[in-house]
Amino acid sequence: MEEKAPETKPEGKQPTEKKPEVGPRFLVSSSPHMHGGQAVGDIMRLVIYALVPVTLFSVFVFGLAAVRVIVISVVSAVIFELLWQRIAKRRVAVRDCSAVLTGLLLALNLPATSPWWMILVGTFFAIVIAKQIYGGLGYNPFNPALVGRVVLLISFPVQMTARWVTPSKWGMSAVTTATPLSRMRESLLSQGRIDLHLSQREWIDLLIGNRAGCLGEVSVVLLVLGGIFLIAKKVISWHTPASYILTVWALTGIFHLADPTRYANPSFHVITGGLFIGALFMATDYVTSPITPRGMLIFGFGCGVITVVIRLFGAYPEGVSFAILLMNATTPLIDRYTKPAVFGAVKKKAAA
Amino acid sequence: MAYGAFAGGVHPAYNKELADRRAIEEMPLPEQLVVYFTQNLGAPPEPIVKKGDTVRKGQVIAEAKAFVSAPVHAPTSGTVKSIDMFPHPVGTDMPAAVIEPDGEDAWAEGCNVERNTDSLGPDEIKKLVQGGGLVGMGGATFPTHVKLSPPEHKKINILIVNGAECEPFLTADHRLMVERADEIIEGAALFARVLGVERVVVSIEKNKPDAIETMRSRSADRKGFSVAAVNVLYPQGAEKQLIYSITHRKVPTGGLPMDAGVLVQNVGTCFAAYEAVRFGRPLIQRVVTVTGSGVAEPKNILARIGASFEDLVRFCGGISGDTGKVISGGPMMGVAQYSLGASVTKGTSGVVFLRRDEIPQYVNDPCIRCGKCVTACPMRLNPSALSIFAERMAFDKTDEFNVLDCIECGCCAYVCPSRRPLVHHFRRAKAEVRKKAKRAG
Numbered sequence A: 001m002e003e004k005a006p007e008t009k010p011e012g013k014q015p016t017e018k019k020p021e022v023g024p025r026f027l028v029s030s031s032p033h034m035h036g037g038q039a040v041g042d043i044m045r046l047v048i049y050a051l052v053p054v055t056l057f058s059v060f061v062f063g064l065a066a067v068r069v070i071v072i073s074v075v076s077a078v079i080f081e082l083l084w085q086r087i088a089k090r091r092v093a094v095r096d097c098s099a100v101l102t103g104l105l106l107a108l109n110l111p112a113t114s115p116w117w118m119i120l121v122g123t124f125f126a127i128v129i130a131k132q133i134y135g136g137l138g139y140n141p142f143n144p145a146l147v148g149r150v151v152l153l154i155s156f157p158v159q160m161t162a163r164w165v166t167p168s169k170w171g172m173s174a175v176t177t178a179t180p181l182s183r184m185r186e187s188l189l190s191q192g193r194i195d196l197h198l199s200q201r202e203w204i205d206l207l208i209g210n211r212a213g214c215l216g217e218v219s220v221v222l223l224v225l226g227g228i229f230l231i232a233k234k235v236i237s238w239h240t241p242a243s244y245i246l247t248v249w250a251l252t253g254i255f256h257l258a259d260p261t262r263y264a265n266p267s268f269h270v271i272t273g274g275l276f277i278g279a280l281f282m283a284t285d286y287v288t289s290p291i292t293p294r295g296m297l298i299f300g301f302g303c304g305v306i307t308v309v310i311r312l313f314g315a316y317p318e319g320v321s322f323a324i325l326l327m328n329a330t331t332p333l334i335d336r337y338t339k340p341a342v343f344g345a346v347k348k349k350a351a352a
Numbered sequence B: 001m002a003y004g005a006f007a008g009g010v011h012p013a014y015n016k017e018l019a020d021r022r023a024i025e026e027m028p029l030p031e032q033l034v035v036y037f038t039q040n041l042g043a044p045p046e047p048i049v050k051k052g053d054t055v056r057k058g059q060v061i062a063e064a065k066a067f068v069s070a071p072v073h074a075p076t077s078g079t080v081k082s083i084d085m086f087p088h089p090v091g092t093d094m095p096a097a098v099i100e101p102d103g104e105d106a107w108a109e110g111c112n113v114e115r116n117t118d119s120l121g122p123d124e125i126k127k128l129v130q131g132g133g134l135v136g137m138g139g140a141t142f143p144t145h146v147k148l149s150p151p152e153h154k155k156i157n158i159l160i161v162n163g164a165e166c167e168p169f170l171t172a173d174h175r176l177m178v179e180r181a182d183e184i185i186e187g188a189a190l191f192a193r194v195l196g197v198e199r200v201v202v203s204i205e206k207n208k209p210d211a212i213e214t215m216r217s218r219s220a221d222r223k224g225f226s227v228a229a230v231n232v233l234y235p236q237g238a239e240k241q242l243i244y245s246i247t248h249r250k251v252p253t254g255g256l257p258m259d260a261g262v263l264v265q266n267v268g269t270c271f272a273a274y275e276a277v278r279f280g281r282p283l284i285q286r287v288v289t290v291t292g293s294g295v296a297e298p299k300n301i302l303a304r305i306g307a308s309f310e311d312l313v314r315f316c317g318g319i320s321g322d323t324g325k326v327i328s329g330g331p332m333m334g335v336a337q338y339s340l341g342a343s344v345t346k347g348t349s350g351v352v353f354l355r356r357d358e359i360p361q362y363v364n365d366p367c368i369r370c371g372k373c374v375t376a377c378p379m380r381l382n383p384s385a386l387s388i389f390a391e392r393m394a395f396d397k398t399d400e401f402n403v404l405d406c407i408e409c410g411c412c413a414y415v416c417p418s419r420r421p422l423v424h425h426f427r428r429a430k431a432e433v434r435k436k437a438k439r440a441g
Helices: A040-062 A064-087 A098-108 A116-129 A144-155 A157-161 A180-191 A200-208 A220-232 A239-258 A266-271 A275-282 A293-313 A320-337 B122-131 B172-179 B181-195 B209-219 B239-247 B267-279 B309-315 B372-376 B383-391 B395-400 B411-415 B422-439
Strands: B033-036 B060-063 B078-087 B093-101 B158-163 B199-205 B225-230 B262-266 B285-291 B299-304 B323-328 B335-337 B350-355
Touching (some): A040 A064, A040 A098, A040 A275, A064 A098, A064 A116, A098 A116, A098 A144, A116 A144, A144 A157, A200 A220, A220 A275, A239 A266, A266 A275, A275 A293, B033 B078, B122 B267, B158 B172, B158 B181, B158 B239, B172 B181, B172 B209, B172 B267, B172 B285, B181 B199, B181 B262, B181 B267, B199 B209, B199 B239, B209 B225, B225 B239, B239 B262, B262 B267, B285 B309, B299 B309, B309 B350, B372 B383, B372 B411, B383 B422, B395 B422, B411 B422
Parallel strands (some): B158 B199, B199 B225, B285 B350
Antiparallel strands (some): B033 B093, B323 B350
């Protein structure tokens, strides 16, 4: 990096005038001439900090397998970004940490048993196909980490959904098991009713994350902690997560009231699966979600409806990823119809 | 929303402590004064002096031919040395008269004569204000008499005296309120009399407790006067935001404060009105805050109109070698100067000198749609969408998204993590939209 001394005068134009009366020349640019100081990288880093507790917890419960998945995912995401920006002769912007965040989010959405090559496929799709091909950060219509995850979910269903391990303190005894949601679905399919009687102990296990699932989705408590941190730091607003989670809770509640033998308790729906990581960390992705508070409420509601429909009537036990991706597609439309009312707007009878 | 607040806004570092305790100092007359003929928004007044003329202090040198215009007066007595183009603080070269003071500083006939203001009627006051060349001294330079002449059917019932001074660094209004409270109050009372307004609210941001205290005690026995301590929130001093803070009335989009039944006058303008009406002294000087880390000795200067920025710098002990930016006005809305060649106008509230290491570099990185600008925009626009349209030159879309309501306060760019030059885009878009409207007739 060469430090360039600011030019004091344009070259080749030193007139014969006496000493320049005007003194030194100064930088000219449009106002404002101050800045709050926050950069894109600062925001990305805040989100990464918010994910630290969840990440550490995943290492605690899934052991070295989790470390393996996280390292492969983060490192490969950064390498893909770097390579693409070099090949495409774009400005290398790895320092904004967005690739680190995408890699981390993808890792947290994978099971601890993921094979290494599958993770690479995932980060390739996330970084190169979903993000860089569209022009990089800011231009991608779909959440890159979710694109990576969904590609893997569709392409490698066995590795993605059938090889869960129960947390077992470091040893990784690899007791193959099922996630709470898929267990429920199986009993519904085989017996025609759900078999769900949870003790208080089991509820607490679900909340703190002592259950099978993707690395980052298991601990609701720590996810909420991270979410509160982000809201307090004004990185995200409460609108999307609140609207999303409440919609899921209300809709599954209605079904539960109608037929408790087929439809589970709404609180169970809310705290299982990837709802909290999705609502707090994926649906709030800046680039792919609406920009106005009203738009965020609509977006969260849409995500909630689709999630519930997939969970209750679809082929997959879990629908958070699909729901957010589908709603990503509606973001431009939502933005268009939730244009904020200008200060002092004169009320008209109907919006044009 | 609470009293004294509005939606949106930002909290920039105020840096007022550089100059807010420094009493106003009168600057000695410089060797020459460069007086621009155009110092108001609206129609430019017509010059009526030529090279070689001798002028007296307060003599009209450019006449207002249109209603939305304000005459310009000679700031001192002397000779018109030349008439030429000079760099104006707004960034372009403008015609100006160069006046060489004769050192006498002698008033023209009819000026500087005290008059009993008690018997003056609204029209007489208005005429004196108009003749004194008064414009909005907060920086907008809209002719004051025009604001005092609302159409018959617009009823104005509140006068807001704007002492918010929300721009970082600037302390000129602050000092004026502390040192010249009585004159400001007298001037405001004159404005109130013109419009038959019974309620006068002096609004000051809470970070100026001494000004609040002074204005409160001096206006205590005045009927209808009150002092409102408003939240420290940029842009509190923007007309529409201030009106909302105090009255909860919203100026309709495209409208004027009078559409909300309010008149807003800057404290400096009130002071100037008192001078013009009471003493027949036209607007030929003003308080200018010269400040920033680049200047040796920040000061609040009572400077003649036409004193060059170079003169101001000299009076403040010079600027440091690493001064990278010179701003006419405050750092949020002011205009960057390429040299010290511009001169003080009726709208020059301050000159701010920033060091190179303090200057943010705005770049056109892509918008990541974080929405911080949407939260910060006090006009409730969507700067993110607007800037993307402007980049694509989709100016029709910027119009549809109300770019014309943008007040260019800079809150959006201030918070943008991608450091996009948002205000720059909106200025361009506004110009294009207006151009198109003009073409369409």
